Amino acid sequence: MDFSFAPEQEELRAQARAFLATNAEPSWEELAELGWTGVSVAEAGGGAGLGFLEEAILFEEMGRALTHAPYWSTVAVTLPALPADLQAEVARGEASWTLATGPLVPDLDTATRVAYVGGDSIWELEGAEREVLSTNDETRPLGVVSGGEAGRQLASSELLPQLRARSLTALSLEACGVGSRALELAVDYAKERHQFGKPIGTYQAISHPLATTLMELELGRSLALFAAWCIAEGDPRGAIAAASAKSLCADAAVAACERSIQVHGGIGFTWEHVLHRLYKRALWIQAWEASRAQLRSEVAAHLLDGDGG
Amino acid sequence: MDLRDTPDEAQFRSELGAWLESNVPEALRGHRGGEARFSDDAVRDWSRALYEAGYIGLTWPKDYGGGGKPYSYQAIFLEETARAEAPQHLGVIGLGMAGPTIIARGTEAQKARYLQPLLSADEIWCQGFSEPDAGSDLSAVRTTARLEGSHFVVDGQKVWSSYAHIADWCILVTRSDPDSERHAGLTYLIVDMKAPGVEVRPLRQITGEAEFNEIFFSGVEVPLENVVGEVGGGWDVAMTTLLHERGTLGFALTAALEVMVGKLIELARDRGATPLQRDAVAREWIELQALRYTAYRSLSALMKTGIPGPEGSILKQQWSEAAQRVTKLALELLGPDAQLLAGNAPYGGYWQHLQLRSRGNTIEAGTSEILRNIIAERVLGLPRSR
Numbered sequence: 001m002d003f004s005f006a007p008e009q010e011e012l013r014a015q016a017r018a019f020l021a022t023n024a025e026p027s028w029e030e031l032a033e034l035g036w037t038g039v040s041v042a043e044a045g046g047g048a049g050l051g052f053l054e055e056a057i058l059f060e061e062m063g064r065a066l067t068h069a070p071y072w073s074t075v076a077v078t079l080p081a082l083p084a085d086l087q088a089e090v091a092r093g094e095a096s097w098t099l100a101t102g103p104l105v106p107d108l109d110t111a112t113r114v115a116y117v118g119g120d121s122i123w124e125l126e127g128a129e130r131e132v133l134s135t136n137d138e139t140r141p142l143g144v145v146s147g148g149e150a151g152r153q154l155a156s157s158e159l160l161p162q163l164r165a166r167s168l169t170a171l172s173l174e175a176c177g178v179g180s181r182a183l184e185l186a187v188d189y190a191k192e193r194h195q196f197g198k199p200i201g202t203y204q205a206i207s208h209p210l211a212t213t214l215m216e217l218e219l220g221r222s223l224a225l226f227a228a229w230c231i232a233e234g235d236p237r238g239a240i241a242a243a244s245a246k247s248l249c250a251d252a253a254v255a256a257c258e259r260s261i262q263v264h265g266g267i268g269f270t271w272e273h274v275l276h277r278l279y280k281r282a283l284w285i286q287a288w289e290a291s292r293a294q295l296r297s298e299v300a301a302h303l304l305d306g307d308g309g
Numbered sequence: 310m311d312l313r314d315t316p317d318e319a320q321f322r323s324e325l326g327a328w329l330e331s332n333v334p335e336a337l338r339g340h341r342g343g344e345a346r347f348s349d350d351a352v353r354d355w356s357r358a359l360y361e362a363g364y365i366g367l368t369w370p371k372d373y374g375g376g377g378k379p380y381s382y383q384a385i386f387l388e389e390t391a392r393a394e395a396p397q398h399l400g401v402i403g404l405g406m407a408g409p410t411i412i413a414r415g416t417e418a419q420k421a422r423y424l425q426p427l428l429s430a431d432e433i434w435c436q437g438f439s440e441p442d443a444g445s446d447l448s449a450v451r452t453t454a455r456l457e458g459s460h461f462v463v464d465g466q467k468v469w470s471s472y473a474h475i476a477d478w479c480i481l482v483t484r485s486d487p488d489s490e491r492h493a494g495l496t497y498l499i500v501d502m503k504a505p506g507v508e509v510r511p512l513r514q515i516t517g518e519a520e521f522n523e524i525f526f527s528g529v530e531v532p533l534e535n536v537v538g539e540v541g542g543g544w545d546v547a548m549t550t551l552l553h554e555r556g557t558l559g560f561a562l563t564a565a566l567e568v569m570v571g572k573l574i575e576l577a578r579d580r581g582a583t584p585l586q587r588d589a590v591a592r593e594w595i596e597l598q599a600l601r602y603t604a605y606r607s608l609s610a611l612m613k614t615g616i617p618g619p620e621g622s623i624l625k626q627q628w629s630e631a632a633q634r635v636t637k638l639a640l641e642l643l644g645p646d647a648q649l650l651a652g653n654a655p656y657g658g659y660w661q662h663l664q665l666r667s668r669g670n671t672i673e674a675g676t677s678e679i680l681r682n683i684i685a686e687r688v689l690g691l692p693r694s695r
Contacts, residue, residue: 001608183689225310296592297587303594
């Protein structure tokens with residue numbers, strides 16, 4: 001039993017954190033040069049032949065950095081639906097994708113290709129009009145597509161539950177990244193900011209909510225990593241683990257941002273400060289795919305109505 | 310990263326499972342806590358059986374009667390015994406606190422004398438840390454140890470000491486330098502609970518049971534060879550004890566919570582649940598999974614460094630609040646039946662007892678407030694609040 005990352009995986013995290021800190025809006029070609037778009041693409045297709053655990057590291061780091069790129073929508077949500085030649089294009093940085101599962105479609109401003117669910121298949125959508133809508137989180141705008149026609153048939157829609165589990169897990173990991181950065185900002189501020197002659201972090205009214213935030217994020221991260229491991233290994237517990245993780249991690253990230261804004265006082269409420277952008281990503285994650293109430297009702301059905309438990 | 314057991318771990322787990330299946334006495338199954346564990350000879354026999362089968366002190370060095378195994382074996386042991394609803398070994402304080410402290414800081418003579426009888430439950434240990442005026446602030450201890458020739462003379466009072474009424478030995482934090490303050494001038498002693506001048510008075514808890522005690526020391530003679538660490542260096546030794554208390558506890562707590570949440574799900578299936586109650590059951594199950602995998606992460610870190618980190622505080626704090634929520638939710642599902650006790654109560658009063666007992670969970674082994682201080686200061690690096 002080993003629930004820790006290997007040294008090479010920790011190296012990938014360090015590399016990602018350093019790069020993303022200074023590249024908030026990397027081009028898709030840059031991400032491909034780093035080898036990140038093809039992490040799980042087979043080596044024959046120009047990828048690294050690694051798996052979802054390595055991608056998990058990148059989801060968390062991109063959440064932390066609020067990276068504006070269609071990485072989640074391509075790699076977490078669409079990639080397994082693509083045939084090998086299209087996966088190779090992604091690995092080479094020639095294409096990025098977003099999957100339309102409902103009326104609102106994420107990342108239409110950056111993704112080069114669009115897939116959609118029609119009947120019992122997932123298809124490429126060709127020749128559609130795109131409209132990017134004004135969205136709370138500017139780094140992951142929602143939009144709508146209209147017109148267009150079915151292009152290449154990509155995969156069976158039986159793949160959708162697997163894609164959903166990947167999506168929920170990736171969002172959980174992003175949430176951990178977002179929440180951790182909000183917490184770090186609050187901790188740094190609580191050490192520097194003096195009131196009544198002391199750093200405000202001295203006061204337990206400040207420090208205890210931050211300790212709670214750390215605990216919630218660490219619990220969430222454990223569950224998100226478990227879901228990621230299940231997905232990487234094809235473990236059947238993955239679907240429920242992913243739903244569980246998203247319900248927990250999105251709440252933890254939203255609470256982390258809210259507490260951080262409060263600890264920062266007026267500064268945390270300004271447009272100039274990064275906190276509102278982290279907060280808006282956390283709210284986006286909380287809203288997307290399924291609410292915590294929906295996710296918990298799925299878990300409850302699994303525990304109480306079936307043979308599970 | 311691989312969450313599966315290694316082949317050796319899997320073999321250990323399956324052998325242990327089979328052993329538990331045929332060895333847990335039916336009368337003891339499901340009775341993990343409560344007062345009965347102290348008086349029942351069967352619990353001591355069970356503890357000895359665990360020891361003789363090689364399941365106690367799994368991670369301790371072989372030289373001292375341990376198994377010399379990685380920490381993952383201890384985790385498997387805790388998971389499987391919780392799942393089998395087997396009672397705990399009687400020497401909880403010895404195994405979790407006194408033993409690891411003696412291994413880390415004791416003399417060779419102390420290791421040779423104390424460790425083996427501790428493992429076999431022939432000798433039971435208790436902890437003498439808290440005092441009426443020194444609870445969360447352990448550095449305020451006033452129990453004195455006065456050096457007279459080749460021994461210390463101990464006077465004072467300790468409180469909230471589980472197992473003291475059946476204990477053979479006590480790990481005792483004393484003030485050996487009367488002019489010292491706070492962390493300085495403390496000495497950590499091993500005290501014979503049968504020595505003249507030791508008096509134990511049980512304290513009745515809100516559950517109606519007496520699990521813990523007051524201990525009074527009047528002129529109790531303790532030989533110098535019973536000092537653990539340096540005279541005057543007791544604070545440091547006490548911190549070793551507390552690190553181990555929280556570090557290795559997480560797995561046991563999570564495993565016990567798993568049993569509770571399993572019973573909660575059964576209860577919700579049996580009695581029915583409203584949509585809000587279903588949501589709450591799902592939330593507690595999700596929280597349990599998060600705790601379990603946090604324990605796995607913490608265990609993996611422990612296996613790499615060998616020292617429990619302050620992250621153990623996270624598990625203890627979050628577990629204690631989860632136990633309080635789970636038990637209250639169970640009472641809500643029981644409705645008015647929840648007000649009945651013992652023989653009249655559904656499930657023999659299991660939930661009623663656990664719910665009251667859980668109020669102690671956020672107080673014992675570091676209050677939630679102290680644990681939040683520890684996390685704020687040692688994990689987040691925030692300035693000290695006092």
